Amino acid sequence: MALVSMNEFLPKAKANKFAVGQFNMNNLEFAQAIVDAAIELKSPFIYGVSEGALKYMGIEFTVAIAEAAAKKSGLPIALHLDHGSSFEVAMKCIRAGFSSVMFDGSHYSFEENIRLTKEVVKAARAMGVSVEGELGTIGGVEDDISVDEEHANLAKPEEAIRFYEETGVDCLAIAVGTAHGMYAGEPNIHFDIIEAVSKAIPVPVVLHGGSGVPDEMIRKSIAAGVGKINVNTENQVACTEAIREVLNKDAKVYDPRKYLTPARKAMVDVVKSKIQLFGSSNQA
Ligand SMILES: O=C(O)C[C@@H](O)[C@H](O)C(=O)COP(=O)(O)O
Numbered sequence: 001m002a003l004v005s006m007n008e009f010l011p012k013a014k015a016n017k018f019a020v021g022q023f024n025m026n027n028l029e030f031a032q033a034i035v036d037a038a039i040e041l042k043s044p045f046i047y048g049v050s051e052g053a054l055k056y057m058g059i060e061f062t063v064a065i066a067e068a069a070a071k072k073s074g075l076p077i078a079l080h081l082d083h084g085s086s087f088e089v090a091m092k093c094i095r096a097g098f099s100s101v102m103f104d105g106s107h108y109s110f111e112e113n114i115r116l117t118k119e120v121v122k123a124a125r126a127m128g129v130s131v132e133g134e135l136g137t138i139g140g141v142e143d144d145i146s147v148d149e150e151h152a153n154l155a156k157p158e159e160a161i162r163f164y165e166e167t168g169v170d171c172l173a174i175a176v177g178t179a180h181g182m183y184a185g186e187p188n189i190h191f192d193i194i195e196a197v198s199k200a201i202p203v204p205v206v207l208h209g210g211s212g213v214p215d216e217m218i219r220k221s222i223a224a225g226v227g228k229i230n231v232n233t234e235n236q237v238a239c240t241e242a243i244r245e246v247l248n249k250d251a252k253v254y255d256p257r258k259y260l261t262p263a264r265k266a267m268v269d270v271v272k273s274k275i276q277l278f279g280s281s282n283q284a
């Protein structure tokens, strides 16, 4: 199967109240772990690729790995640019074979965010590529750029609705109190904002900062209208802990397969637990 746009599964997710996971791809082991978990549970999923990860892996390898996963699995998989910062980077990804892009204009003024997102939607739609927009600022660290809680401003429902109406994005990330990275305590998620926006627009709300959110809050978010959830940090932590454990036990290990195999297995477990929690098993 070829890579698909998010429109292959997000409308169904919204209608049937489940969420599709975006799991970020940082290297080959991440990609393998994510697709293996999804094969086991027959789930659609999204490979998220940040600009930092793109630089690290190279755009050709990224697309080739995602295409191989789609071919091997037969699952509906979207390859999605995560937090794209410009029209140019979005177009570069589309030309290389991405089936979906996020344009993150949250650092611009509201009007400028609408204007720039509209341009990306117009170009992407012509090529059958789905688009995610973002409104409000999500806290935490994203590609090494950190936004503290004080500057992470929540989305206003009336602005989010107008943003959707003017841009026509396929899903909308809104700042509702989650943050990238691990939480010191528990996040304060504003379910009322999710509900107010989701009720008024036909596409799903996206929850960034999905790592470390308690299961009950994830269920409540999905019930309120979240249809796509991003997870990266939990996989990074599981991967690194597994590697550290092997190296701490035996300092003489030098074959990467000796520590990357348990690292991959640890990520399979994380992704399987998220797919089950999000309710996307057997939805492929
Ligand atoms: O950090 C990245 O490279 C990807 C994230 O920004 C992603 O979009 C996301 O929201 C993951 O959240 P987290 O796993 O809770 O950090």
Ligand SMILES: [Zn+2]
Residues within 6 Å of the ligand: 083, 138, 142, 180, 208, 209, 230
């Ligand atoms: Zn994010």
